[in-house]
Amino acid sequence: MRVMAQMAMVMNLDKCIGCHTCSVTCKQAWTNRSGTEYIWFNNVETRPGLGYPRTYEDQDKWKGGWELNKSGRMKLKGGGRFKSLVTIFSNPKLPSIDEYYEPWTYDYATLTDAPAQEHTPVARPKSLISGKNMKISWSANWDDDLGGSTETAHRDPMLAKIADKVKFEFEQTFMFYLPRICEHCLNPSCAASCPSGAIYKREEDGIVLVDQDKCRGWRKCVSGCPYKKIYFNHRTGKAEKCTFCFPRIEVGLPTVCAETCVGRLRYIGLMLYDADKVLEAASTEDEHGLYEAQRDVFLDPFDPEVMREAEKAGIARDWIDAAQRSPIYALINTFRVALPLHPEYRTMPMVWYIPPLSPVVDVVQETGEDAEDKGNLFAAIDALRIPVEYLAELFTAGDVAPVDAVLKKLAAMRCYMRDINMGRESDPSIPAAVGMSEEEMYDMYRLLAIAKYDERYVIPSAHTEQAHSLEELGTECAVSEYGGGQHDLFGEGSGTPTPIAVENFEMLQNRQTADTLAGPENKGARVNLLNWDGKGSPPGLFPPKGPDS
Amino acid sequence: MSTFLWVVVPYICLTVFVVGHAWRYRYDKFGWTTRSSQLYERTLLRIGSPLFHFGMLGVVGGHVIGLLVPRSWTAAVGIDDHVYHVVAVGGGLVAGIMATVGMVILIYRRRTVGPVFSATTPMDKVMYLFLGVAILLGMWNTIAGSIFTLGGEYNYREGVSVWYRSFLAFQPDAGLMADAPLGFQLHALVAFGLFALWPFTRLVHVFSAPVGYLTRPYIVYRSRDEQELGSHTPRRGWDRINK
Ligand code: SF4
Ligand code: SF4
Numbered sequence: 001m002r003v004m005a006q007m008a009m010v011m012n013l014d015k016c017i018g019c020h021t022c023s024v025t026c027k028q029a030w031t032n033r034s035g036t037e038y039i040w041f042n043n044v045e046t047r048p049g050l051g052y053p054r055t056y057e058d059q060d061k062w063k064g065g066w067e068l069n070k071s072g073r074m075k076l077k078g079g080g081r082f083k084s085l086v087t088i089f090s091n092p093k094l095p096s097i098d099e100y101y102e103p104w105t106y107d108y109a110t111l112t113d114a115p116a117q118e119h120t121p122v123a124r125p126k127s128l129i130s131g132k133n134m135k136i137s138w139s140a141n142w143d144d145d146l147g148g149s150t151e152t153a154h155r156d157p158m159l160a161k162i163a164d165k166v167k168f169e170f171e172q173t174f175m176f177y178l179p180r181i182c183e184h185c186l187n188p189s190c191a192a193s194c195p196s197g198a199i200y201k202r203e204e205d206g207i208v209l210v211d212q213d214k215c216r217g218w219r220k221c222v223s224g225c226p227y228k229k230i231y232f233n234h235r236t237g238k239a240e241k242c243t244f245c246f247p248r249i250e251v252g253l254p255t256v257c258a259e260t261c262v263g264r265l266r267y268i269g270l271m272l273y274d275a276d277k278v279l280e281a282a283s284t285e286d287e288h289g290l291y292e293a294q295r296d297v298f299l300d301p302f303d304p305e306v307m308r309e310a311e312k313a314g315i316a317r318d319w320i321d322a323a324q325r326s327p328i329y330a331l332i333n334t335f336r337v338a339l340p341l342h343p344e345y346r347t348m349p350m351v352w353y354i355p356p357l358s359p360v361v362d363v364v365q366e367t368g369e370d371a372e373d374k375g376n377l378f379a380a381i382d383a384l385r386i387p388v389e390y391l392a393e394l395f396t397a398g399d400v401a402p403v404d405a406v407l408k409k410l411a412a413m414r415c416y417m418r419d420i421n422m423g424r425e426s427d428p429s430i431p432a433a434v435g436m437s438e439e440e441m442y443d444m445y446r447l448l449a450i451a452k453y454d455e456r457y458v459i460p461s462a463h464t465e466q467a468h469s470l471e472e473l474g475t476e477c478a479v480s481e482y483g484g485g486q487h488d489l490f491g492e493g494s495g496t497p498t499p500i501a502v503e504n505f506e507m508l509q510n511r512q513t514a515d516t517l518a519g520p521e522n523k524g525a526r527v528n529l530l531n532w533d534g535k536g537s538p539p540g541l542f543p544p545k546g547p548d549s
Numbered sequence: 550m551s552t553f554l555w556v557v558v559p560y561i562c563l564t565v566f567v568v569g570h571a572w573r574y575r576y577d578k579f580g581w582t583t584r585s586s587q588l589y590e591r592t593l594l595r596i597g598s599p600l601f602h603f604g605m606l607g608v609v610g611g612h613v614i615g616l617l618v619p620r621s622w623t624a625a626v627g628i629d630d631h632v633y634h635v636v637a638v639g640g641g642l643v644a645g646i647m648a649t650v651g652m653v654i655l656i657y658r659r660r661t662v663g664p665v666f667s668a669t670t671p672m673d674k675v676m677y678l679f680l681g682v683a684i685l686l687g688m689w690n691t692i693a694g695s696i697f698t699l700g701g702e703y704n705y706r707e708g709v710s711v712w713y714r715s716f717l718a719f720q721p722d723a724g725l726m727a728d729a730p731l732g733f734q735l736h737a738l739v740a741f742g743l744f745a746l747w748p749f750t751r752l753v754h755v756f757s758a759p760v761g762y763l764t765r766p767y768i769v770y771r772s773r774d775e776q777e778l779g780s781h782t783p784r785r786g787w788d789r790i791n792k
């Protein structure tokens with residue numbers, strides 16, 4: 001047994017309102033530089049829909065992830081090492097910018113500069129790639145809320161698998177939102193495809209990062225990742241990806257997307273897993289078995305044997321403690337309501353999802369029946385094969401049984417809690433029908449419905465005795481436009497990097513947990529305008545006022 | 550004059566090449582990349598880039614053999630001059646044509662595809678000029694010099710190659726180059742110019758050829774501790790504690 005810790009996330013899809021707040025805040029934090037205009041570390045897709053980039057799930061076309069070769073061993077779907085090097089001069093499977101979208105801005109200046117004229121001036125869209133006027137014909141969310149879906153939705157690769165049963169007619173349709181970040185896989189095919197070895201998985205918390213100094217721009221990771229969560233910065237010529245907001249995680253703060261999520265549907269916590277079993281689990285022959293196989297890789301943090309091994313592996317006591325309190329562990333293993341996204345890619349993804357019951361509830365509601373009645377809901381789950389099979393294509397490689405089980409648990413919770421909320425006697429037969437005790441059902445309800453900040457995010461901070469080696473002290477972040485790396489001689493962002501300072505994040509945390517508005521008192525006297533929110537004067541800017549003033 | 554051209558200039562270029570790379574690697578690891586423009590345009594690139602790169606691999610291989618292997622060695626293993634000549638010219642032509650055609654496609658693409666052109670730095674343009682001229686002169690030498698023997702018979706293996714080896718051995722014999730045909734002289738000079746530019750252009754990616762990929766484990770794990778703190782050495786006067 002080789003115990004390793006992994007930072008993981010679960011999203012409860014029923015609660016996602018598709019507001020895109022997560023995408024926007026993530027973009028503001030990480031990809032608001034030139035060259036990253038089209039890069040969305042976090043994006044929210046309407047499903048059924050084409051996704052971002054378009055049809056990325058069609059691995060027959062894009063060849064991302066792993067597959068088993070004839071002898072049952074793992075191999076990269078895009079081809080082995082040798083093939084990779086031979087095709088290095090032009091990556092045959094790289095999506096072009098059209099598959100994402102051509103980013104644009106508007107020439108706002110005409111609105112104010114235009115001379116007096118009969119017609120109101122308009123700001124025309126300008127391509128951020130070529131600088132020319134352009135016609136906008138696609139974007140990261142073109143099919144949001146099923147917009148234009150009668151024309152595009154049939155190209156959804158997941159819908160195509162169950163296509164013979166689907167008539168995509170508006171009256172019969174269903175939809176939900178799928179927010180996506182990098183999966184921080186246990187068996188990342190992006191890292192495996194990188195010829196330079198620049199992509200690595202951090203031993204401490206499993207976060208997958210691109211070493212910006214070692215990346216040479218071969219773009220193999222972009223095609224290697226089946227989720228298309230590595231993007232190529234077209235100005236710096238380097239690959240970039242979701243960082244799980246590691247500078248925040250290291251000081252115990254949740255990621256920006258989770259922190260700002262309007263639906264409060266994201267959970268973050270640790271999972272302990274047995275690194276020795278990853279490869280074997282990922283090589284499970286039957287695709288339907290991959291979900292269970294991955295669950296088997298996870299270790300029970302309450303098991304004394306596991307705790308002992310974890311401590312031997314150098315995992316600190318408070319981390320084991322956090323793993324025991326992990327909401328992720330509860331959702332994946334205790335309640336078994338979270339499922340992995342596309343386990344069939346065999347990368348062992350670590351951002352899991354609670355599939356939405358809402359497509360089912362909506363249909364029941366429309367018929368005028370009681371949508372909180374167990375009988376109605378269970379019957380509907382059995383009858384509504386299309387949404388259920390579609391969910392199965394996303395979360396269990398097409399195996400409906402686990403999706404059925406999860407949906408029934410969610411339905412049961414709905415009915416069970418209604419009795420309690422109405423002040424009626426609770427009905428123990430409801431949890432029993434899905435194999436849970438009343439207490440378990442209530443606990444699950446608590447975690448899903450009312451869990452507070454510190455229950456949703458159980459993030460042990462990195463150890464202060466290692467503070468000198470926290471990566472954020474010396475992170476390479478191409479923020480040259482914002483001062484610092486002013487030497488652009490060799491192209492965008494070249495030259496010495498500007499580090500993200502640890503102070504930025506520590507001060508942010510201090511301020512967020514302080515009672516005062518402007519900032520905590522006496523916590524470091526360094527002036528830092530980056531976190532200054534405009535309230536009062538930034539700490540340290542002026543000397544402390546004397547007693548007489 | 551010939552000492553200047555064939556001793557001083559080459560050594561200056563060589564020094565710039567070596568020192569330049571060391572400096573660039575220390576100073577600008579972040580800028581060390583292929584700066585691929587495949588995202589902008591892929592149809593032309595899919596043809597031009599492999600043609601050019603594989604052609605160049607052949608060209609470089611040919612130069613290594615032609616410049617570094619003395620005539621006496623090939624003679625010793627029983628390859629006579631004629632056979633050598635046919636193989637060298639044949640191989641050189643194939644590789645050269647591939648590289649030239651690839652280069653023409655790539656330069657055409659760079660000039661005509663808007664986004665690619667606007668992502669081209671001044672350094673790129675200078676580099677393209679030197680690279681292009683060097684390749685064309687090389688082709689000229691092969692076709693005009695070796696096939697049609699315009700301007701008389703010249704066996705570079707007795708001239709240029711010998712000088713080149715003497716140059717690498719730090720005992721340069723400038724006279725050998727001074728006697729070479731103009732085409733060879735120009736080709737060598739432009740090439741030395743290219744070497745001097747090399748560390749300051751995107752050509753540095755040549756030294757990142759990821760052969761290590763063939764042997765390393767698929768998944769790389771790295772610890773926060775064991776890694777250096779970023780690429781940059783701390784500014785002078787700042788010493789890290791415990792490191
Ligand atoms: S989801 Fe993330 S960790 Fe997994 S293969 Fe893609 S980029 Fe790598
Ligand atoms: S912020 Fe939350 S609710 Fe809004 S789209 Fe993102 S995940 Fe959904």
